[in-house]
Amino acid sequence: MSASQSTRRPGAPVAARHRTVAGPAGRLHAVEQGDGSLVLLVHGFPESWYSWRHQLPALAGAGYRAVALDVRGYGRSSRPADPAAYRMRELVADNLALVRALGEETAVVVGHDWGSNIAAASALLHPEVFRAVGLLSVPYAPPGGPRxxxxxxxxxxxxxxxxxxxxxxxxxxxxxxxxxxxxxxxxxxxxxxxxxxxxxxxxxxxxxxxxxxxxxxxxxxxxxxxxxxxxxxxxxxxxxxxxxxxxxxNRYRNMDRDWAELAGLAGRPLEQPALFVGGTRDASTTWMAEAIDAFPRTLPALAGAHLLEGCGHWVQQERPAEVNGLLTGWLDALPEV
Incomplete structure (x- = not known):
């Protein structure tokens, strides 16, 4: 157990700081705030670490080490030229490398939009590292199905x-x-x-x-x-x-590659503690209503599925206070590490 994963001590958080670490494709940029158990925040399209600007101080103030990265291809992180470098296994490798570079053994991973898919894949491929998963806007759907x-x-x-x-x-x-x-x-x-x-x-x-x-x-x-x-x-x-x-x-240009590479995990549920937050006016929650209905099977340790009334796609930015409350309440209920 690392020092930052000791007993949570809520209080006034330190200021956010930018940092760059080595990743599989070169450089990973992230913004970090607070001390405590690590919570990795993964943005979607077309965003950046900045999409979590309301969550970083809230999680830090609740006693967590909140880290929002620029996903590969965005912001100050490296942008490989090869489109295949953006397939899901590569992005999961970035998350794993960031956790290690931060000196941690485990993390809770939370994602929005494409970041929700990346967070879910991280938890699916490395359950020994990603001990819980929060999904915003895009519900979990196991690998498999049609191309x-x-x-x-x-x-x-x-x-x-x-x-x-x-x-x-x-x-x-x-x-x-x-x-x-x-x-x-x-x-x-x-x-x-x-x-x-x-x-x-x-x-x-x-x-x-x-x-x-x-x-x-x-x-x-x-x-x-x-x-x-x-x-x-x-x-x-x-x-x-x-x-x-x-x-x-390039994330969109790898969906068929991901389908082929993750075929061996078809139908696999996420066993870790999970949280889902979406908006009732977000097309993702209507297009993927069947995935939400399947949560009892696909997310057996789901703590809650929350649809925010009248909220659109950008949930953590449209409704930051509600999302922060749901995240911190869920995190506080997780077993300490």
């Missing part, structure tokens, strides 16, 4: 699902990178409860197959979610203007 590329290609009829749109190298980059800030503002607004299009508007998750449409065409215009300040948007835009979007988008 993802075929499933997504068949969605939408005359329209193309955004996952398929993202999978073709260079295509989404051509849409996004001429105006990164504007695209991010629209994407965040399209999936936020207070700014998302109404039920009678075209679904922003699809593009027209017939006329070479773009996602941007369906984003809300001239609105900004309440949770996203101009300064927050500056942070996100500044990172992607510097790095480009290819590293982030």
């Amino acid at each position: 993802p590329g075929e499933v997504f290609a068949g969605m939408g009829g005359p329209e193309e699902f955004y996952v398929s749109y993202f999978q073709r190298p260079g295509r989404a980059e051509a849409e996004i990178e001429p105006d990164v800030r504007g695209w991010l503002a629209g994407f965040f607004a399209a999936l936020s409860a207070d700014t998302m299009p109404g039920a009678d508007a075209p679904d922003p998750h699809f593009v027209s197959r017939a006329d070479g449409g773009t996602l941007r065409e369906r984003f809300p215009r001239g609105v900004r979610p309440a949770w996203l300040s101009e300064a927050d948007l500056d942070v996100y835009a500044g990172e992607f203007e510097r790095t480009g979007l290819t590293g982030a988008l």
Whole structure:
């Protein structure tokens, strides 16, 4: 047991600090705050460690060592050129390397969006290290089933699902990178409860197959979610203007590789203590309603599945106080290590 994993001592946390450690692909950047048992926070698309800015001080104040990383391809972490470097096993290896570099033996891992999938895979592949798993927005679905590329290609009829749109190298980059800030503002607004299009508007998750449409065409215009300040948007835009979007988008380009590489774990439940938090207005919780219904089988040690009424996709940013309360309550109930 490391020194930081001794008895929790809630109190005034130390200031957050940036640190960079060696990872399998080169460099892993993370932001750390607090002392105590390690809680690793894994963001989704198109975000960064900054997505956890409300959770870092809350978890630190509750007596935990909270660490939010830039996932491979994002921010100050390395961005390998090979698209295959972004497959799930590689991202899990990054999480494992970060835990070791921090001098820890175990961690609780919490993820949002793609980070939820990465957190779940980390717990599935290394249960000896990742002792509990928190999933935000995207519910756990065990490996297996039909090939993802075929499933997504068949969605939408005359329209193309955004996952398929993202999978073709260079295509989404051509849409996004001429105006990164504007695209991010629209994407965040399209999936936020207070700014998302109404039920009678075209679904922003699809593009027209017939006329070479773009996602941007369906984003809300001239609105900004309440949770996203101009300064927050500056942070996100500044990172992607510097790095480009290819590293982030390469996650989508490995879904069929992951399906093949994880085939031996088909149907495998996560046995560790688990928590799920989603929003009732998040498409992820409706598209994957069957995965939520299957939690008694797929997450047998689930402590709670919470759907926040009227919340969109960006749960820990839209509703930070509620998410912080759920996270700290769950963490406090875990056995101390």
